[in-house]
Amino acid sequence: xxxxxxxxxxxxxxxxxxxxxxxxxxxxxxxxxxxxxxxxxxxxxxxxxxxxxxxxxxxxxxxxxxxxxxxxxxxxxxxxxxxxxxxxxxxxxxxxxxxxxxxxxxxxxxxxxxxxxxxxxxxxxxxxxxxxxxxxxxxxxxxxxxxxxxxxxxxxxxxxxxxxxxxxxxxxxxxxxxxxxxxxxxxxxxxxxxxxxxxxxxxxxxxxxxxxxxxxxxxxxxxxxxxxxxxxxxxxxxxxxxxxxxxxxxxxxxxxxxxxxxxxxxxxxxxxxxxxxxxxxxxxxxxxxxxxxxxxxxxxxxxxxxxxxxxxxxxxxxxxxxxxxxxxxxxxxxxxxxxxxxxxxxxxxxxxxxxxxxxxxxxxxxxxxxxxxxxxxxxxxxxxxxxxxxxxxxxxxxxxxxxxxxxxxxxxxxxxxxxxxxxxxxxxxxxxxxxxxxxxxxxxxxxxxxxxxxxxxxxxxxxxxxxxxxxxxxxxxxxxxxxxxxxxxxxxxxxxx
Amino acid sequence: xxxxxxxxxxxxxxxxxxxxxxxxxxxxxxxxxxxxxxxxxxxxxxxxxxxxxxxxxxxxxxxxxxxxxxxxxxxxxxxxxxxxxxxxxxxxxxxxxxxxxxxxxxxxxxxxxxxxxxxxxxxxxxxxxxxxxxxxxxxxxxxxxxxxxxxxxxxxxxxxxxxxxxxxxxxxxxxxxxxxxxxxxxxxxxxxxxxxxxxxxxxxxxxxxxxxxxxxxxxxxxxxxxxxxxxxxxxxxxxxxxxxxxxxxxxxxxxxxxxxxxxxxxxxxxxxxxxxxxxxxxxxxxxxxxxxxxxxxxxxxxxxxxxxxxxxxxxxxxxxxxxxxxxxxxxxxxxxxxxxxxxxxxxxxxxxxxxxxxxxxxxxxxxxxxxxxxxxxxxxxxxxxxxxxxxxxxxxxxxxxxxxxxxxxxxxxxxxxxxxxxxxxxxxxxxxxxxxxxxxxxxxxxxxxxxxxxxxxxxxxxxxxxxxxxxxxxxxxxxxxxxxxxxxxxxx
Numbered sequence: 001x002x003x004x005x006x007x008x009x010x011x012x013x014x015x016x017x018x019x020x021x022x023x024x025x026x027x028x029x030x031x032x033x034x035x036x037x038x039x040x041x042x043x044x045x046x047x048x049x050x051x052x053x054x055x056x057x058x059x060x061x062x063x064x065x066x067x068x069x070x071x072x073x074x075x076x077x078x079x080x081x082x083x084x085x086x087x088x089x090x091x092x093x094x095x096x097x098x099x100x101x102x103x104x105x106x107x108x109x110x111x112x113x114x115x116x117x118x119x120x121x122x123x124x125x126x127x128x129x130x131x132x133x134x135x136x137x138x139x140x141x142x143x144x145x146x147x148x149x150x151x152x153x154x155x156x157x158x159x160x161x162x163x164x165x166x167x168x169x170x171x172x173x174x175x176x177x178x179x180x181x182x183x184x185x186x187x188x189x190x191x192x193x194x195x196x197x198x199x200x201x202x203x204x205x206x207x208x209x210x211x212x213x214x215x216x217x218x219x220x221x222x223x224x225x226x227x228x229x230x231x232x233x234x235x236x237x238x239x240x241x242x243x244x245x246x247x248x249x250x251x252x253x254x255x256x257x258x259x260x261x262x263x264x265x266x267x268x269x270x271x272x273x274x275x276x277x278x279x280x281x282x283x284x285x286x287x288x289x290x291x292x293x294x295x296x297x298x299x300x301x302x303x304x305x306x307x308x309x310x311x312x313x314x315x316x317x318x319x320x321x322x323x324x325x326x327x328x329x330x331x332x333x334x335x336x337x338x339x340x341x342x343x344x345x346x347x348x349x350x351x352x353x354x355x356x357x358x359x360x361x362x363x364x365x366x367x368x369x370x371x372x373x374x375x376x377x378x379x380x381x382x383x384x385x386x387x388x389x390x391x392x393x394x395x396x397x398x399x400x401x402x403x404x405x406x407x408x409x410x411x412x413x414x415x416x417x418x419x420x421x422x423x424x425x426x427x428x429x430x431x432x433x434x435x436x437x438x439x440x441x442x443x444x445x446x447x448x449x450x451x452x453x454x455x456x457x458x459x460x461x462x463x464x465x466x467x468x469x470x471x472x473x474x475x476x477x478x479x480x481x482x483x484x485x486x487x488x489x490x491x492x493x494x495x496x497x
Numbered sequence: 498x499x500x501x502x503x504x505x506x507x508x509x510x511x512x513x514x515x516x517x518x519x520x521x522x523x524x525x526x527x528x529x530x531x532x533x534x535x536x537x538x539x540x541x542x543x544x545x546x547x548x549x550x551x552x553x554x555x556x557x558x559x560x561x562x563x564x565x566x567x568x569x570x571x572x573x574x575x576x577x578x579x580x581x582x583x584x585x586x587x588x589x590x591x592x593x594x595x596x597x598x599x600x601x602x603x604x605x606x607x608x609x610x611x612x613x614x615x616x617x618x619x620x621x622x623x624x625x626x627x628x629x630x631x632x633x634x635x636x637x638x639x640x641x642x643x644x645x646x647x648x649x650x651x652x653x654x655x656x657x658x659x660x661x662x663x664x665x666x667x668x669x670x671x672x673x674x675x676x677x678x679x680x681x682x683x684x685x686x687x688x689x690x691x692x693x694x695x696x697x698x699x700x701x702x703x704x705x706x707x708x709x710x711x712x713x714x715x716x717x718x719x720x721x722x723x724x725x726x727x728x729x730x731x732x733x734x735x736x737x738x739x740x741x742x743x744x745x746x747x748x749x750x751x752x753x754x755x756x757x758x759x760x761x762x763x764x765x766x767x768x769x770x771x772x773x774x775x776x777x778x779x780x781x782x783x784x785x786x787x788x789x790x791x792x793x794x795x796x797x798x799x800x801x802x803x804x805x806x807x808x809x810x811x812x813x814x815x816x817x818x819x820x821x822x823x824x825x826x827x828x829x830x831x832x833x834x835x836x837x838x839x840x841x842x843x844x845x846x847x848x849x850x851x852x853x854x855x856x857x858x859x860x861x862x863x864x865x866x867x868x869x870x871x872x873x874x875x876x877x878x879x880x881x882x883x884x885x886x887x888x889x890x891x892x893x894x895x896x897x898x899x900x901x902x903x904x905x906x907x908x909x910x911x912x913x914x915x916x917x918x919x920x921x922x923x924x925x926x927x928x929x930x931x932x933x934x935x936x937x938x939x940x941x942x943x944x945x946x947x948x949x950x951x952x953x954x955x956x957x958x959x960x961x962x963x964x965x966x967x968x969x970x971x972x973x974x975x976x977x978x979x980x981x982x983x984x985x986x987x988x989x
Contacts, residue, residue, distance in 0.1 A: 064968060066888075066889075066894070066967075066968065066970055067894070067970055067974060134888065137888065138888045138889060141887065141888070152935065155935075160931070160935055163935075164931075167923075167927065168924070171920065171923050172920050172923075175916060175919050175920045175923060176913070176916040176917055176919070176920050179900070179916050179919070180900070180909075180912055180913055180916050183897065183900040183901055183904060183912060184904060184909070184912075186901065187901050187904035187905060
């Protein structure tokens with residue numbers, strides 16, 4: 001098949017980028033150019049798969065066969081290609097942002113930073129294109145390891161402590177729950193492949209030796225095993241990882257790492273179990289309450305959190321729970337909503353992180369309480385914040401509206417009015433944690449602030465950073481008009497179209 | 498001509514090298530001789546294994562006396578594989594020992610060290626190769642006495658108490674084995690293992706056979722360091738000279754586990770897995786070993802001790818495979834023999850490099866060593882991945898088989914416990930990695946340089962093998978599956 005080599009190249013391109021970054025360590029401009037080129041090439045490669053996938057093609061590439069039937073394989077399908085597009089495009093944007101941020105903030109060890117950044121993207125793309133559970137698992141774990149040096153970039157005791165929590169929870173959940181579920185799946189079905197309709201159904205009945213209860217247990221193991229999705233009680237790593245520099249938090253903890261968690265859950269729901277099977281045995285019945293509780297509790301914590309980045313961290317946990325909830329509801333509307341929300345939330349949340357970082361660099365402010373008057377000094381930044389907030393909340397004229405809309409519809413389709421309520425309540429709470437910073441910022445200058453930062457636009461973010469965050473904010477709004485395209489794309493997944 | 502005498506050469510070369518080292522009476526020539534012998538042994542083991550793969554089991558009648566009267570050497574896939582492991586490890590560790598042993602052992606005793614080292618290898622090869630049960634005991638004593646002497650050569654005086662403890666418990670184990678062999682001889686009238694396997698079948702319910710089985714099992718378990726008979730292991734590994742630790746960790750317990758596998762073959766899988774509740778007992782003890790070893794490793798402040806406890810855990814994995822039985826369980830156990838030998842050998846060699854440069858294996862003195870000795874630590878990390886069981890390393894294959902074997906029997910709690918132990922192993926390995934990479938260099942290693950090439954190359958050979966055999970599994974997993982079939986009596 002024509003697209004199959006493209007799959008391999010899409011994973012290799014970021015690795016090559018990392019190598020180039022390492023070699024060009026002494027020449028920052030060339031080094032960043034290498035990152036940008038690698039990001040553009042990766043995006044181009046993944047994008048070139050789009051027409052084939054849209055026509056129903058599913059190119060695949062065998063990397064390695066470890067044991068008979070037990071292999072590392074890549075393939076292209078709508079969910080994965082979509083995720084790969086998001087990760088590679090936002091890598092490009094984040095590098096642009098980081099050029100401004102890292103230099104203005106005088107961060108040390110920038111070469112190491114860009115190098116592991118590229119490796120993290122390579123593993124993310126690999127996971128996005130994984131054709132079976134083993135491949136997904138390998139890249140999933142690699143991403144944890146590749147991001148550890150980024151999380152602990154500062155190198156202090158606090159960074160190490162955060163890094164330790166990060167590793168313990170992420171490796172702990174995947175090495176126990178996920179691996180167990182994977183081995184169990186293999187011993188039940190003799191396969192780890194991602195196939196349309198899942199592995200557990202034979203016609204209209206479950207395969208031999210599998211009961212609905214067993215499916216529910218396996219599903220739960222996978223959901224908790226994907227610790228990157230930050231479902232409570234395995235969410236602590238996310239706020240802990242906020243010790244990282246802002247571009248890391250932005251890309252990894254709004255896009256790559258957390259989205260890989262929920263992507264894993266969606267992918268397994270659709271291709272290991274099959275939406276039909278999940279709905280038939282009602283596998284998510286109990287888990288949906290866990291997701292709903294995570295959604296609400298995290299939102300309440302976010303409202304009470306004064307530190308800007310930590311507030312965003314809890315907001316991420318809450319928003320991820322939407323996607324997990326989508327997988328639990330397991331019907332065509334909810335999966336559609338889940339897939340969309342991965343994309344939409346990625347753009348909106350990265351904008352919010354970019355803004356938080358810009359405020360830190362320009363005004364050295366890190367808490368919501370200090371934000372008064374910032375809107376005057378940084379009007380563009382705070383404007384972008386407002387747009388992205390609307391998107392996360394799910395207001396019309398931003399992309400976020402659609403994912404919430406379809407998810408609410410999915411809840412009704414599944415006959416879960418309670419979950420419908422939870423979705424609405426979650427949006428209300430999101431207003432509570434995202435709008436106050438904006439309101440405070442636009443409220444008027446802090447009389448105690450020095451005159452220099454009280455003028456309009458006096459302390460705007462570094463140019464590169466500003467360009468990046470304006471772009472992502474624009475995309476999160478523009479996605480409102482892309483709903484038909486997004487849903488047409490996702491309808492390529494069996495069980496949705 | 499030579500080909501037909503390979504089985505005896507496998508043992509005799511090391512056995513003769515030992516007194517020759519005494520004659521040479523100097524460290525360096527003794528080392529040169531040992532290297533030559535260890536490489537020749539590897540060639541011999543490879544040739545034997547190829548012969549077995551092509552033509553089936555190879556037998557060799559010692560001195561021309563046919564089997565029931567004389568001693569027979571008999572090599573099938575199972576012990577051919579074990580011979581390969583021992584030979585490969587010794588071919589890597591002996592060259593490595595030049596600098597390491599010279600640093601840790603007094604020069605006037607260096608030639609003695611090599612003499613005893615060759616004796617140890619002769620003993621290990623002998624246990625693996627012979628088809629005669631009493632002969633097993635003889636070689637077991639040779640290898641055990643040699644290993645007590647080698648442990649006692651360690652850097653400080655604690656090595657002496659560790660060696661003494663090892664001696665007491667090892668002798669106990671050997672006595673149990675001897676009693677078991679005696680009872681078996683009384684019941685069957687033969688010492689040839691192939692003969693015993695046939696004659697024992699009619700009288701499996703006799704008390705004598707049961708007692709023999711019990712004595713043998715306990716004795717061998719002690720040698721294999723099955724929980725709770727493992728207390729000799731951490732001390733012996735921690736205080737022995739670094740090269741010795743690597744060699745012992747990678748081969749000595751493996752040979753005991755091979756003997757246990759041979760027991761399954763001797764008494765027949767039906768007897769072991771159907772009639773006796775041995776499966777449950779071994780699985781429980783092995784799991785306790787896995788969990789307690791991993792937990793104890795978390796608490797150590799010395800890297801060598803930490804890795805020694807990790808060995809207790811990994812011995813548990815292999816025994817677990819035997820306990821679970823079946824193609825998956827036995828295959829997993831056997832493949833882990835191989836994989837653990839590579840990975841554990843590598844980490845101990847890495848620690849040996851650090852001891853050479855820093856003079857200590859305390860965890861605290863490793864701070865920042867990743868910057869001082871990047872190649873050593875990189876190899877350590879790779880091998881540690883394999884010990885943890887990360888996919889794409891050899892360690893993953895064995896664990897995967899074991900988890901599947903547990904699932905197959907419906908013992909999901911065994912699978913869960915295995916995975917928890919895997920997570921624990923991440924934690925204890927992480928302690929080393931964090932010290933090495935995420936701290937400023939410790940004053941103790943301020944002028945530590947990278948290890949010499951003569952140590953780095955062996956280290957990297959093993960580290961690379963840990964990755965290679967995780968990707969191309971046809972050799973290790975393929976042979977392990979065939980060996981498991983031999984144990985189960987499915988294949989000759």
